[in-house]
Amino acid sequence: MAKRDGNIPDPDLKRTEEPSELLRELVAHLRQNRTQLREEWVVRISETRLLTAMTKEEIFAEATSVYDSYVEALETEAFEALQAYARNLSERIIPRGVETHEVVGIVLLLRDVLARSLFAKYQTDFKKLNRILDAYEPAANRIANTVAVGFVQERERVIRQQQEAIRELSTPVLQVRERLLILPIIGVIDPQRARQLTEQLLRGIRTNRAKVVVIDITGVAAMDVTVANHLVQTVEASRLLGATVIVTGLSPEIAQTLVTIGVDLGKMNTVGDLQGGIEQAERLLGYKVASITEPN
């Protein structure tokens, strides 16, 4: 055993491992102790009350797959594959109600559990521990980052998809007679939706050559002043395309809003309910509805 003084070189320095060698060593350790470390991690997860939306069996199954992917990412440094895995995982667990902080939390817990096992293994060799951590930490942090980003990206994708579906569902422009369109509006109208409604309606007027439009807002509980103004603008813009608008189904709250903003009610053609609105529209278009009587 060489003495360590100024002249004799540190034996440790002669045999410095490559970072990749160190990574392989620690990956091997993590694989060897897989069962025990994974168990420890699952215990930590329930201690910190994460993933409460999932059953024990589900957590175990997901933990196994996450652990293996984690170790594989450490080994291969294939972070795109990891991000794809994270998005995939997110697609499964987001509908279960798992939140961002839970996903980030469990990845960080795993990082800690694995780090502690490294401390335990290399506790007698401080220098080596440092080199091992030099290899481990950047990779572990990158993994945590990648998984979090993947999760958030998936969430954003789901939100965009839902918004699109809502928009499509909620603004049908329906032709019920020649030259007569109905636009039934349901739910909350924000300025963006109001704008989209107007554009869709104007296009519909032109395509269907509509002369009368019945906009039914029975399904709209309330609208603020901005949206009420949008409605007025929609009526005015429709007129510029030669179509008359009848608004039906105004709730008392909305009637109040319109009066408050001083809407010129002479400009707004309103009828109580949809049935009344369609009947008036038919009169405007020169239709008459007669019942079919049986010949005697």
Next chain:
Amino acid sequence: MEVPILKQGAFLIATFQAALSDADLNQLRMGLVQQVVKFRSRAVIVDVTAMDVMDSFASRTLREIAHMIRLRGAETVIVGIQPEVAFAMVQLGLTLEGVATALDLEEGLAYLNEKFKMTK
């Protein structure tokens, strides 16, 4: 820029071009009314299908044209306002109030025929 004005029976049809300057619009105002007088027209259809933008001056001019023509006892119908243009106009508060509008030339003629109960 010359705006073509065609005679269709008792009506005049003026087709506005895409880029009309303020000077063009001013000329049109006088020109159209003179034509109404000359032909003793009962109505004028102003077709703005080709206009992809309508500013406040153009909008005001259209209203003035309609008012002047009404003083001659004739009707004005603006046709062919594009959806995007209509949207932009109402946001600027340009509603062409008091002026009749229709979707296109066909609708404009139908409106006038209905109004005057004429047979072609």
